[in-house]
Amino acid sequence: MVLQIIKKTAFLTGLLLLIGLNSCYYDSVEDLYPQPPVCDTTGVTYSGSVKPIIDANCFACHSGSAPSGNISLANYNDVVVAAQNGSLLGVIRHENAWSPMPKNGNKIDDCSITKIEIWVDSGTPNN
Ligand code: HEC
Structure with a gap:
């Protein structure tokens, strides 16, 4: 019984940790694959x-x-x-x-x- 509670707690803690970490990890396309800056060639003088x-x-x-x-x-x-x-x-x-x-x-x-x-x-x- 005690063991089961410990197991459950460990599992839940792990789960919460995972969710927590995941929510902190955000990625944007721009950061992962840097695009070259757009070259504005309109109105060249x-x-x-x-x-x-x-x-x-x-x-x-x-x-x-x-x-x-x-x-x-x-x-x-x-x-x-x-x-x-x-x-x-x-x-x-x-x-x-x-x-x-x-x-x-x-x-x-x-x-x-x-x-x-x-x-x-x-x-x-x-x-
Ligand atoms: C640090 C000095 C320096 C800078 C900066 C520099 N040049 Fe020169 N340039 C030279 C020298 C010295 C020569 C004579 C040829 C040689 O030594 O290669 C030359 C030669 C040239 C020539 C003749 C090349 C040939 O093959 O007949 C052109 C055209 C020219 N430069 C254009 C430019 C342009 C356009 C820029 C900027 C994007 C520039 N230079 C920046 C030093 C410079």
Whole structure:
């Protein structure tokens, strides 16, 4: 009899513990399978999209009186030159024919590359 009560109590305690633990364990799809952030490619412009990326990743070397590789990316006209001769997309996509940029740095993120591609494909507007 006593043994039975002990057994029952142990069983119930175990059950409650299980339920308790289960209720604390919550999982969301986002936590279990992290999704890459959504890339918003609507309304890509030079001033709002391309320039900030170039300024953050390229400007330090490619501006001033002696820009690296003698290539300036300091303003719209400079960036258009690189866009039109293919070097801009070539270097950021790390294509074989070009020196990969940013020099000695990580490739810029895919979303930024996509935005620059969209801008080049739409004819490098000064917007
Ligand atoms: C740390 C300095 C540095 C940064 C940052 C940098 N560059 Fe360069 N870049 C260079 C140097 C130095 C060269 C000359 C070629 C070489 O040494 O590879 C060059 C060359 C280039 C060229 C000519 C490449 C060729 O193969 O003819 C382009 C176009 C260019 N950079 C664009 C960019 C762009 C776009 C970014 C930003 C995404 C960038 N660079 C970031 C230093 C830099």
